[in-house]
Amino acid sequence: xxxxxxxxxxxxxxxxxxxxxxxxxxxxxxxxxxxxxxxxxxxxxxxxxxxxxxxxxxxxxxxxxxxxxxxxxxxxxxxxxxxxxxx
Amino acid sequence: xxxxxxxxxxxxxxxxxxxxxxxxxxxxxxxxxxxxxxxxxxxxxxxxxxxxxxxxxxxxxxxxxxxxxxxxxxxxxxxxxxxxxxxxxxxxxxxxxxxxxxxxxxxxxxxxxxxxxxxxxxxxxxxxxxxxxxxxxxxxxxxxxxxxxxxxxxxxxxxxxxxxxxxxxxxxxxxxxxxxxxxxxxxxxxxxxxxxxxxxxxxxxxxxxxxxxxxxxxxxxxxxxxxxxxxxxxxxxxxxxxxxxxxxxxxxxxxxxxxxxxxxxxxxxxxxxxxxxxxxxxxxxxxxxxxxxxxxxxxxxxxxxxxxxxxxxxxxxxxxxxxxxxxxxxxxxxxxxxxxxxxxxxxxxxxxxxxxxxxxxxxxxxxxxxxxxxxxxxxxxxxxxxxxxxxxxxxxxxxxxxxxxxxxxxxxxxxxxxxxxxxxxxxxxxxxxxxxxxxxxxxxxxxxxxxxxxxxxxxxxxxxxxxxxxxxxxxxxxxxxxxxxxxxxxxxxxxxxxxxxxxx
Numbered sequence: 001x002x003x004x005x006x007x008x009x010x011x012x013x014x015x016x017x018x019x020x021x022x023x024x025x026x027x028x029x030x031x032x033x034x035x036x037x038x039x040x041x042x043x044x045x046x047x048x049x050x051x052x053x054x055x056x057x058x059x060x061x062x063x064x065x066x067x068x069x070x071x072x073x074x075x076x077x078x079x080x081x082x083x084x085x086x087x
Numbered sequence: 088x089x090x091x092x093x094x095x096x097x098x099x100x101x102x103x104x105x106x107x108x109x110x111x112x113x114x115x116x117x118x119x120x121x122x123x124x125x126x127x128x129x130x131x132x133x134x135x136x137x138x139x140x141x142x143x144x145x146x147x148x149x150x151x152x153x154x155x156x157x158x159x160x161x162x163x164x165x166x167x168x169x170x171x172x173x174x175x176x177x178x179x180x181x182x183x184x185x186x187x188x189x190x191x192x193x194x195x196x197x198x199x200x201x202x203x204x205x206x207x208x209x210x211x212x213x214x215x216x217x218x219x220x221x222x223x224x225x226x227x228x229x230x231x232x233x234x235x236x237x238x239x240x241x242x243x244x245x246x247x248x249x250x251x252x253x254x255x256x257x258x259x260x261x262x263x264x265x266x267x268x269x270x271x272x273x274x275x276x277x278x279x280x281x282x283x284x285x286x287x288x289x290x291x292x293x294x295x296x297x298x299x300x301x302x303x304x305x306x307x308x309x310x311x312x313x314x315x316x317x318x319x320x321x322x323x324x325x326x327x328x329x330x331x332x333x334x335x336x337x338x339x340x341x342x343x344x345x346x347x348x349x350x351x352x353x354x355x356x357x358x359x360x361x362x363x364x365x366x367x368x369x370x371x372x373x374x375x376x377x378x379x380x381x382x383x384x385x386x387x388x389x390x391x392x393x394x395x396x397x398x399x400x401x402x403x404x405x406x407x408x409x410x411x412x413x414x415x416x417x418x419x420x421x422x423x424x425x426x427x428x429x430x431x432x433x434x435x436x437x438x439x440x441x442x443x444x445x446x447x448x449x450x451x452x453x454x455x456x457x458x459x460x461x462x463x464x465x466x467x468x469x470x471x472x473x474x475x476x477x478x479x480x481x482x483x484x485x486x487x488x489x490x491x492x493x494x495x496x497x498x499x500x501x502x503x504x505x506x507x508x509x510x511x512x513x514x515x516x517x518x519x520x521x522x523x524x525x526x527x528x529x530x531x532x533x534x535x536x537x538x539x540x541x542x543x544x545x546x547x548x549x550x551x552x553x554x555x556x557x558x559x560x561x562x563x564x565x566x567x568x569x570x571x572x573x574x575x576x577x578x579x580x581x582x583x584x585x586x587x588x589x590x591x
Contacts, residue, residue, distance in 0.1 A: 066258070
């Protein structure tokens with residue numbers, strides 16, 4: 001995994017950190033924006049970026065989309081190392 | 088466990104105290120009034136004489152200056168004053184070296200002493216007012232740090248629970264958004280897998296005889312997948328969960344029954360991706376999820392029953408109508424299929440497509456008001472007769488409007504004889520004024536009329552009828568709808584079905 005594209009902004013990093021710390025969480029853009037204290041619209045866009053990178057999984061329904069953390073253990077290990085290196 | 092937590096709390100408290108900017112400010116402010124002074128913190132409620140000797144050895148300015156004061160007697164007097172401060176819970180003054188004093192202030196919380204803040208080597212003429220300020224200042228700093236620690240502890244306890252609650256709420260929204268069991272059950276399985284961080288999840292429902300569990304949905308992330316199989320009630324973890332009506336948990340599995348008035352099924356998750364065993368907390372979360380799943384499954388089952396009932400009523404009505412002109416009102420499955428495929432290709436919502444299915448069966452129900460001699464007349468209709476025929480869409484609406492489940496079908500039935508150029512009936516609507524369902528039904532019903540036997544018309548072949556539909560694109564029919572129709576009718580599966588029904 002390339003470090004640069006994954007955390008292309010501090011917001012992306014914040015979201016990845018949130019899910020890495022709460023791996024069982026499934027939440028809406030509004031919920032995640034509340035947990036990390038960021039703007040919902042920007043969070044929604046960043047969430048979709050992270051889905052494209054397969055770091056997040058999206059469960060889409062008519063009324064909302066739930067986002068959860070990847071279940072790929074190799075990817076989770078890589079993210080763990082990157083987060084540790086960032087402090 | 089409690090002792091461990093106490094030790095963690097004590098460590099955090101003294102860590103914050105030693106790094107407290109407020110305490111440093113106090114040292115500066117009070118220090119001006121009592122100097123020269125040595126400040127120290129003791130991190131135990133009952134320090135030993137050895138610990139105090141070390142403190143004195145390490146920091147006493149008297150020793151550093153070669154004052155001649157031996158550390159042992161000094162440590163002894165500090166130990167004595169600490170005992171007094173611990174008993175009185177108040178700031179206690181003591182004699183340090185000749186002419187100089189010291190103070191000890193106990194750090195307490197809820198009757199408990201955690202340690203002491205003290206000074207040595209201070210002036211002997213410090214007024215009681217200054218000592219009061221010292222007490223109040225120190226007390227405020229300690230209380231502030233204690234509150235901060237309590238808040239931090241509360242945050243650490245509540246935040247994961249709040250996040251879990253938010254997850255449960257999101258799951259509720261996701262699974263409540265569909266009434267289609269074929270979509271719902273895999274979704275519940277996917278969400279269970281995600282929340283439990285498991286490798287496999289299966290949902291089994293109890294069959295009618297309640298002796299077997301039938302596999303209905305499974306998500307398996309492993310390379311070597313397990314074959315779906317029936318399980319007898321009472322056998323294996325899923326069967327036991329159903330039999331006993333309670334979760335069955337092992338290191339690598341967690342079976343949670345779906346309980347309504349009776350047990351209707353079971354969700355089982357297997358093998359956490361981190362290889363850790365399933366916990367009591369996992370069990371609680373799965374039980375909450377199962378409660379929500381039961382409601383969603385029951386709703387979907389009820390909706391399916393309701394749909395069957397509605398479809399049954401519609402088919403009965405069509406059958407009654409068909410007795411007047413056999414073969415006219417009971418639509419062939421292919422026409423219904425063409426309507427559904429067109430709705431899907433035109434990106435209609437699922438409920439709109441369903442309405443189209445009902446409309447495909449009922450669009451000419453209003454012809455019941457048309458007399459037999461008009462309906463079966465083989466020659467051209469008179470103006471008066473045609474006027475009667477033109478009433479059939481409104482008559483159809485009158486018949487069907489009493490069935491609430493069919494409310495959404497009414498516009499399609501009322502306007503399916505409108506023409507795209509505004510020359511149709513009953514209202515002469517044009518283009519987008521005509522509901523999309525009615526524009527689709529206009530094409531399908533015209534096609535149906537052309538390729539089936541009618542008293543007033545020679546039956547056309549599929550290609551002849553398709554050509555005529557194309558010729559009327561933009562006048563009688565919406566060009567986009569015609570394009571979709573041609574696309575659908577060109578599909579091998581639809582074409583074969585039509586030919587089978589018409590010619591075999």
